[in-house]
Amino acid sequence: MTEKPARVRFAPSPTGRMHLGSARTALYDYLxxxxxxxxxxxxxxxxxxxxxxxxxxxxxxxGLRWLGxxxxxxxxxxxxxxxxxxxxxxxxxxxxxxxxxxxxLAYPCFCAADKLEKNRQEQLKQKLSLRYxxxxxxxxxxxxxxxxxxxxxxxxRFKMPYDGQTTASDIMRGPITWDNAGLDDTVxxxxxxxxxxxxxxxxxxxxxxxxHVIRGSEWLPSLPVHVNLIRALGxxxxxxxxxxxxxxxxxxxxxxxxxxxxxxxxxxxxFVTDLQKLxxxxxxxxNWIVLMGWGVAEDDVxxxxxxxxxxxxxxxxxxxxxxxxxxxxxxNGTHIRLLTAEDLAGRVKPFLTEAGFRVDDALLLxxxxxxxxxxxxxxxxxxxxxxxxxxxVNPLPAExxxxxxxxxxxxxxxxxxxxxxxxxxxxxxAAAEPPLRxxxxxxxxxxxxxxxxxxxxxxxxxxSPPLFESMAIIGRETVLKRIERAIELxxxx
RNA sequence: GCCCCCAUCGUCUAGUGGCCCAGGACGGGGCCCUCUCAAGGCCCAAACAGCGGUUCGAGUCCGCUUGGGGGCACCA
Numbered sequence: 001m002t003e004k005p006a007r008v009r010f011a012p013s014p015t016g017r018m019h020l021g022s023a024r025t026a027l028y029d030y031l032x033x034x035x036x037x038x039x040x041x042x043x044x045x046x047x048x049x050x051x052x053x054x055x056x057x058x059x060x061x062x063g064l065r066w067l068g069x070x071x072x073x074x075x076x077x078x079x080x081x082x083x084x085x086x087x088x089x090x091x092x093x094x095x096x097x098x099x100x101x102x103x104x105l106a107y108p109c110f111c112a113a114d115k116l117e118k119n120r121q122e123q124l125k126q127k128l129s130l131r132y133x134x135x136x137x138x139x140x141x142x143x144x145x146x147x148x149x150x151x152x153x154x155x156x157r158f159k160m161p162y163d164g165q166t167t168a169s170d171i172m173r174g175p176i177t178w179d180n181a182g183l184d185d186t187v188x189x190x191x192x193x194x195x196x197x198x199x200x201x202x203x204x205x206x207x208x209x210x211x212h213v214i215r216g217s218e219w220l221p222s223l224p225v226h227v228n229l230i231r232a233l234g235x236x237x238x239x240x241x242x243x244x245x246x247x248x249x250x251x252x253x254x255x256x257x258x259x260x261x262x263x264x265x266x267x268x269x270x271f272v273t274d275l276q277k278l279x280x281x282x283x284x285x286x287n288w289i290v291l292m293g294w295g296v297a298e299d300d301v302x303x304x305x306x307x308x309x310x311x312x313x314x315x316x317x318x319x320x321x322x323x324x325x326x327x328x329x330x331x332n333g334t335h336i337r338l339l340t341a342e343d344l345a346g347r348v349k350p351f352l353t354e355a356g357f358r359v360d361d362a363l364l365l366x367x368x369x370x371x372x373x374x375x376x377x378x379x380x381x382x383x384x385x386x387x388x389x390x391x392x393v394n395p396l397p398a399e400x401x402x403x404x405x406x407x408x409x410x411x412x413x414x415x416x417x418x419x420x421x422x423x424x425x426x427x428x429x430a431a432a433e434p435p436l437r438x439x440x441x442x443x444x445x446x447x448x449x450x451x452x453x454x455x456x457x458x459x460x461x462x463x464s465p466p467l468f469e470s471m472a473i474i475g476r477e478t479v480l481k482r483i484e485r486a487i488e489l490x491x492x493x
Numbered sequence: 494g495c496c497c498c499c500a501u502c503g504u505c506u507a508g509u510g511g512c513c514c515a516g517g518a519c520g521g522g523g524c525c526c527u528c529u530c531a532a533g534g535c536c537c538a539a540a541c542a543g544c545g546g547u548u549c550g551a552g553u554c555c556g557c558u559u560g561g562g563g564g565c566a567c568c569a
Contacts, residue, residue, distance in 0.1 A: 013569050048568050113567070120566090127494035130565045155567050173498070182496055182565095190567040197569050221497060221564040244499075245563070251504075254562075288505095291518080297507045298517050317506075319499050320562055327505070327519045337532075373532035384530085433528080451528035463530045 005038035006211045010064075010071070011201065013045040014056035017271045018063040019255075020323070021216060021246050024289040028214050028243070030069045031290075031311040038211070042074030043204060044085045047194045063272040067282045068304055081208040086200050093195035096203050096233065097156045097188055105232045106188060108144045108154040109136035131184045132157070156189035158198070158229060166224040171241045172318040178224040186225045202226055206235040217242040217318075241313070243293055244320040246270075251322040267377075268325040279351060279377030281339075284332030292321040301334055333376045341368040348381040355382045357389040364388075366473050370465035384465060388473060393460030393482060397489050400456050402449035410453050411490035413445065417454055418483045427479055428472035457486030 010026040012018070033040035042064065044057055061076060073079025083089055100106035109132075116132070123130050136144070137159060148154060161180045169175045188199040195203070205213060219226075220242045230237055248259040260270050269275055275285055283303060290307055291300060295315050302310065336344060345364045352359050364385070371384040387393050401410040417436060424431050440450040455467050458479055464470060471479045 011569095015569070045569065051568060109567090116566085124494080129495035131495090153567095170498090176497070178496075184565075187567050192567075194567090196567070201569090216563095217498070218563060218569090223497090242498085247562075249504085252561080291505060293505090295506045295508095296517085300506085300518055314509090315507090317499095321506090322504060324504050324519065330519055333532085371531095374530065376531090437528085447528050449528095455529060461529095465530085467528055 003036040004211070006032050006036040007039045007041065007209050008033045008212050008214060009041040009043050009205070009208065009210050010069075011043040011045050011204075011215075012060050013048060013051075014060065015048065015051040015053055016056060018060050018273065019270045020272070020289060021243075021255075022060075023063065023067060023272050023285070024246075024292065025214055025216065025243060026064060026069050027067070027286060027290055027307075028241075028294070028311075028316075030071075031308055032212055032214070032313065033072075034308040035311050039072045040069070041079070041081075041208065041210075042071040042084060043208070044075050045197065045200065047086050047190075047196070047200055049087075049192070049194070059273055066276055067272065067286060086204065087194070089200075089204065090194060092207065093189065093199055093203055094193065097195070097199065100158070100188070100232065101156060103232075104159070106156050106158050107137055107139065107141075108148060109157045109185075109187070110139075110144075110147060110152055110154045111135055129182065134185065137185060153191045155187045155191050157185040158188050158225065158232075160185055160225070160228060166228055168223050168227040168237075169240065170220070170223070171239055171313055172316050173242070176220075176223070180224075183224055183228075186222070188229075198222060198225055198229065202229050202235070205238060206230070206233070210238055212239045212241065214241045214243065217244050241316065242318075243316075244318055246292065247320050247322040249323050249325065254320075255323065263325065266325065268328065270323070279379035280328065280332050281335050281347070281378065283335035283338070284328065287331040287335065288328045292323075293317055301331070301338075303335075303338075329376045336375050336378070337372055339372075341365060341372075344368055344372060348375075348378050348385070351379040351381055352386065352389065355379075355386065357382075357386050359389055363473070367465070370469055370473070374465065383461070383463070387459045387461065387464070388470070390460075391478075392485070393458070395456045395460045395486055395489065397493055399462055400453060400486055400490055401493075402452050405449060407490045407493035411487050413440075413443075413450055414453050414457060414483055414490075415487055416443075417450065418480065418487070421476075421483070422480055424476070426472075427468070427476045429466070429468035432471065433468050453486070454483070457483050 008029040010029045012022055030040050032038070046052060057075070064071065073081060073084060075084040097106060101108065119133055120130055136157070160183045164180050165177050166180055166183070167175050167177045186198050187196050189195050223240065227237060245254045247253065248255050255270055263269055264274065267278055269278060272285070286304055286307070287302055290302070293316060294311070295317055296310065339347070342365065345361070345368050349359050349364060367385045367388050371381055374384050375381060401407050402413070405413070416439065420435050420439060421427055421432060436450065437447055440447055451467050455464055456462055458467070458471060458474065
């Protein structure tokens with residue numbers, strides 16, 4: 001590759017939970033940085049003190065770590081361009097704001113919030129476009145200085161050009177042109193002295209040497225503000241990439257809290273730490289989201305490492321993508337099957353432990369070949385492997401009799417099966433399956449019926465890994481004991 | 494109300510003017526395998542939103558219409 005090393009930043013604000021959209025942005029950031037031999041930076045945009053959520057930053061960091069998106073610079077690990085939290089860089093923003101005012105590119109605005117709100121309502125009523133009326137832009141600079149000196153509350157607004165056009169280029173959409181007449185005098189510095197996103201992000205990107213800005217398409221409307229600001233200050237312009245939003249599964253509208261709750265009922269979630277708890281793997285999640293907005297012709301199963309080798313900016317797509325959880329399940333299962341037995345065992349263990357099973361590592365490892373292709377999520381191991389770690393199972397009596405057979409008939413069948421099995425010195429597929437099958441067929445029974453009763457007797461459930469392979473792991477004595485118990489249960493029915 | 498973006502199977506997408514009577518994946522249907530459930534193999538149905546241009550030739554370029562999405566805060 002001939003691309004120059006890119007400096008890319010993931011810049012979330014600690015105002016909520018880390019969702020799929022953020023994860024995908026971070027992924028693309030990471031891929032671009034790794035692909036070009038550049039740097040991936042985590043920056044926390046915490047200038048909104050009202051919406052600040054304690055713990056949100058940690059969830060972001062945990063999410064990135066879990067996904068395996070290691071960053072090179074960040075608030076917790078430092079780096080040459082720190083600090084990486086915006087509230088720790090406020091002097092810098094104030095300095096830039098002051099410079100803009102001094103050069104006549106920005107101005108202090110004393111308009112009160114309630115007055116601005118009244119204006120907005122009025123504009124709404126008259127069906128006008130919503131924008132600042134420009135009162136303070138026309139203020140005499142000397143008077144403004146006097147009012148500031150008198151301690152009057154104010155913000156700093158950027159002076160957008162009144163006429164002409166602004167053109168900026170997005171990597172996936174090409175050049176976009178706006179009439180400046182439709183642009184607003186955006187607030188750069190709030191009355192609490194902290195910057196808004198517009199100033200803070202641009203200043204940081206400049207000071208941190210960011211070469212590519214990857215962010216959500218909700219930022220597209222403020223692109224002209226950002227480029228005018230950058231150009232006013234004479235800063236180099238980064239490459240812009242505005243990622244489309246994720247739509248709810250129906251494709252109508254973007255994901256909301258309502259859909260989030262709906263997904264959770266279904267064993268899915270749009271939050272990355274939830275996905276972890278639900279038994280999804282980073283590999284599965286990553287593979288799923290990387291394809292929502294970036295297309296490959298074929299071979300769509302990839303690890304993070306393979307993604308970094310294949311990722312290219314020019315295959316990014318600009319259209320909104322609907323979330324499809326069925327596809328997540330598929331990718332997750334696929335990556336589970338790609339793991340080594342040891343790896344899978346280690347990942348599955350916490351879910352079994354959490355479910356109350358006392359897990360023996362050696363035993364767990366033996367069950368992996370039996371359960372691996374049955375798992376869509378890691379916690380599917382609970383129903384598929386839990387019974388291996390139990391001394392006794394408790395079959396539901398109602399589930400014991402085979403379809404179309406009475407409890408008495410079913411009892412008789414496994415009494416015979418017990419006879420056959422106890423004659424064996426070891427119970428495994430090779431030794432147990434042929435004689436049982438022969439016997440069943442001779443009696444005019446289907447193997448489904450016969451093996452079915454045994455399955456419930458031995459595993460306690462109607463659905464399980466292969467019967468005889470499971471028996472081999474459980475061991476002869478325990479198997480025979482469980483069958484005897486089932487016979488008792490059937491006799492009592 | 495104003496501004497901006499997007500538009501290929503139900504969904505995610507490949508396609509960068511002829512290689513496309515449009516390819517892959519998920520989901521769906523069928524068959525095979527099979528002790529349940531899976532996994533796996535094979536096969537099938539399924540799309541270029543519409544209308545005008547440009548061109549010898551358009552899914553691919555342009556315009557309009559329609560549909561969808563985003564934005565218009567001292568939030569990011």
